[in-house]
Amino acid sequence: MKSNAPRAHRKDIDALRAVAVVLVVLFHMSFPGFESGFVGVDIFFVLSGFLITGILARELDETGSIDLLRFWSRRIRRLLPAGSVVIAAVLGFSWAFSSPLSWNQTSDTARSAVLYYSNYYFAGEESDYFGSDTEGNPLLHFWSLSVEEQYYLVWPLVFAAVGFWATRSKSTKSRTVLLSAITLVIAISFVHSYLLSAEGSAGAYYLTTSRAWEFAVGALVAVLVRKRPNVLASSVRSISAIAGLGLLAVSLIALDFAPFPAPAGLLPVAGTILFLWAEVPETTLLGRLMALSPVQYLGRLSYSWYLWHWPFLVLGQQYLQSTTPITRIALVGLSLVAAVATHHLVENPLRYSSQLKTKTRSYAFGLLTIVFGFAGAFALTSAAEAKLAEPELAALQDLRQPWYDEATRDFACASSDVELLQQNCTFGTVDSSTNVLLLGDSNAEHWLPTLTTLGEQNNFSVTLRVRGGCPAPAVVATGTIDPATCSNLQSETSTLISELDPDLIVISNTGNYATEMLGNDGAFLSDEGRRLLWMEKTAELLDEIDQYPILWIKPIPTFSYDPVDCLSSKSESECTNPIGPATNSASRQGSWTEEAINLRGTPDSIVTFDPLTTLCNETDCPLVIDGVYVYRDNTHLSAPMADYFAPQIDARIQELGIYNAS
Numbered sequence: 001m002k003s004n005a006p007r008a009h010r011k012d013i014d015a016l017r018a019v020a021v022v023l024v025v026l027f028h029m030s031f032p033g034f035e036s037g038f039v040g041v042d043i044f045f046v047l048s049g050f051l052i053t054g055i056l057a058r059e060l061d062e063t064g065s066i067d068l069l070r071f072w073s074r075r076i077r078r079l080l081p082a083g084s085v086v087i088a089a090v091l092g093f094s095w096a097f098s099s100p101l102s103w104n105q106t107s108d109t110a111r112s113a114v115l116y117y118s119n120y121y122f123a124g125e126e127s128d129y130f131g132s133d134t135e136g137n138p139l140l141h142f143w144s145l146s147v148e149e150q151y152y153l154v155w156p157l158v159f160a161a162v163g164f165w166a167t168r169s170k171s172t173k174s175r176t177v178l179l180s181a182i183t184l185v186i187a188i189s190f191v192h193s194y195l196l197s198a199e200g201s202a203g204a205y206y207l208t209t210s211r212a213w214e215f216a217v218g219a220l221v222a223v224l225v226r227k228r229p230n231v232l233a234s235s236v237r238s239i240s241a242i243a244g245l246g247l248l249a250v251s252l253i254a255l256d257f258a259p260f261p262a263p264a265g266l267l268p269v270a271g272t273i274l275f276l277w278a279e280v281p282e283t284t285l286l287g288r289l290m291a292l293s294p295v296q297y298l299g300r301l302s303y304s305w306y307l308w309h310w311p312f313l314v315l316g317q318q319y320l321q322s323t324t325p326i327t328r329i330a331l332v333g334l335s336l337v338a339a340v341a342t343h344h345l346v347e348n349p350l351r352y353s354s355q356l357k358t359k360t361r362s363y364a365f366g367l368l369t370i371v372f373g374f375a376g377a378f379a380l381t382s383a384a385e386a387k388l389a390e391p392e393l394a395a396l397q398d399l400r401q402p403w404y405d406e407a408t409r410d411f412a413c414a415s416s417d418v419e420l421l422q423q424n425c426t427f428g429t430v431d432s433s434t435n436v437l438l439l440g441d442s443n444a445e446h447w448l449p450t451l452t453t454l455g456e457q458n459n460f461s462v463t464l465r466v467r468g469g470c471p472a473p474a475v476v477a478t479g480t481i482d483p484a485t486c487s488n489l490q491s492e493t494s495t496l497i498s499e500l501d502p503d504l505i506v507i508s509n510t511g512n513y514a515t516e517m518l519g520n521d522g523a524f525l526s527d528e529g530r531r532l533l534w535m536e537k538t539a540e541l542l543d544e545i546d547q548y549p550i551l552w553i554k555p556i557p558t559f560s561y562d563p564v565d566c567l568s569s570k571s572e573s574e575c576t577n578p579i580g581p582a583t584n585s586a587s588r589q590g591s592w593t594e595e596a597i598n599l600r601g602t603p604d605s606i607v608t609f610d611p612l613t614t615l616c617n618e619t620d621c622p623l624v625i626d627g628v629y630v631y632r633d634n635t636h637l638s639a640p641m642a643d644y645f646a647p648q649i650d651a652r653i654q655e656l657g658i659y660n661a662s
Contacts, residue, residue: 012280014299015290020044021302025309029328036255039268041144046272048148049218056159057226066160073362075152081350082342084369086307087113090138091376097319099565103384107377113142114373116149123206138311143206150208151215182220189213193262214269221276238286240278247271304339304347321561396568399632402639404448414467416492418499421463428455428462435461437502442468444508449642450649458659471509473537478516494544504549504658511555511586531592538596549656554610555586557621559634575623582621609652
């Protein structure tokens with residue numbers, strides 16, 4: 001017999017919320033095995049589409065229309081209280097403890113978060129969600145909340161339009177019109193998402209139009225199961241739910257570096273659909289497990305915990321100058337405590353407050369949160385302007401954007417087109433017949449000031465061919481967002497060199513590949529596996545270009561915190577970097593490179609240079625040397641420090657006989 005009665009609260013959905021938030025938190029903690037834990041956001045998107053559509057479909061069935069103002073007032077009471085508290089806390093903590101250099105960025109993102117357009121803010125900035133340009137932003141995670149809010153704004157209008165259509169078209173049922181509209185949204189949005197994902201556009205990840213298909217798939221399931229008879233066998237439901245959870249588990253393995261969110265997002269979306277379709281009864285073993293009190297409580301806390309975990313991780317690690325696993329675990333634990341407090345003291349009390357029940361008061365409350373949020377952001381901006389006017393802070397600010405940044409932004413010099421590189425990525429004495437090719441990842445790029453200075457002094461040009469996260473040897477690190485692009489670039493290197501025919505090749509790479517590298521099968525390599533692969537690919541590269549003189553510059557020390565931020569808010573003595581952790585990766589990769597070169601017989605046409613001897617003493621690697629700020633961030637030299645190395649690099653080049661010092 002068909003049952004059209006409203007279904008009871010689904011505890012399995014709260015359990016799925018718990019799964020989703022745990023995946024995201026573990027991903028942000030860099031917990032091993034959860035490199036694709038960002039799919040927790042996709043689970044939330046499908047859930048939102050499912051739940052909100054269920055509410056709207058029920059109202060449409062019962063009344064034939066949608067009370068838009070009432071719907072939006074409920075969303076205000078549900079989302080704004082906790083979100084506003086977190087934004088205010090981030091602004092306050094940033095002002096009290098964070099680097100003044102970050103205040104403008106924090107205030108900008110706070111404004112976008114208050115108005116829930118963070119996703120468009122980050123898309124406009126071409127920010128890479130997985131990259132270093134966003135990892136220090138404490139409000140980055142508001143991008144997904146902004147997508148949801150925009151969905152909540154638009155989706156009820158679709159239902160209102162369907163209700164209007166159906167009441168005037170006696171021959172067409174509202175359910176038919178609704179299913180057609182949802183299917184159309186899925187098709188258009190998925191194609192849009194696929195095209196953006198194929199381009200590697202930041203918009204693929206952030207834009208609502210690129211994510212709408214995930215909400216719409218959840219909406220489709222909600223409409224289809226709304227009046228479904230409860231006749232599915234418990235065993236069938238359990239199998240469907242387990243299969244869904246299985247697909248989510250598979251997505252943690254299969255999605256690393258796949259084009260996302262389309263088509264790779266189909267995997268977590270399909271898993272979520274199977275789980276929602278199952279509607280597992282609590283009488284089954286799986287149902288009882290999901291109904292356990294801790295699981296249910298964590299599901300109810302998911303919104304507040306999602307809000308708090310990222311600011312705690314970002315601001316906490318910056319303040320403590322530590323990114324150790326213990327630090328991350330402690331900060332996530334504290335964020336859970338904050339989530340519990342917010343859930344019970346702010347989120348639920350205001351959500352169910354009788355004082356805010358009316359539409360007028362709900363909208364007035366929403367307006368107040370916007371006003372106070374903007375006031376806080378404006379105050380932080382004003383404080384930033386005053387601070388950055390100070391000479392020392394202005395000098396630190398200048399380190400962030402060296403003179404070559406504009407010419408090389410957006411991977412402009414990640415090309416194998418000789419004409420393009422000569423036109424846009426050549427420096428020094430550009431019309432000289434003597435040419436030096438600078439090759440590698442972004443750590444090669446930070447040596448550009450050194451070589452440009454020497455080129456101007458000794459009459460040679462410097463052609464830059466680099467791509468961040470893509471080393472000269474043909475290896476792939478987990479930090480490389482698009483390994484296919486990197487591999488293609490690496491495969492074109494020998495052809496590029498033969499066409500350019502440089503007089504000298506300078507190669508440099510970050511030392512991070514000593515700690516993270518993928519094998520040919522896409523699996524993470526052990527330390528010995530990384531050593532062997534690096535040596536193998538280094539030898540292959542050298543064999544391909546052995547007719548050219550080569551200067552190989554070894555990696556520099558790295559930091560677990562941003563040294564420029566540290567110097568802007570603390571004294572130099574407080575910003576220490578012990579030599580062990582600082583040079584561990586650089587020393588290992590440098591030794592692997594040296595070993596690969598030595599195995600070839602150490603020809604006279606190859607020399608190496610190790611900057612560690614200058615950058616570090618017996619105990620640590622200082623942030624200031626002879627009055628020069630050493631770093632622009634935690635993994636790159638500043639332009640002044642690169643120039644500081646000019647005499648040492650000059651001596652190495654002269655060993656190869658490229659020119660004589662003038």
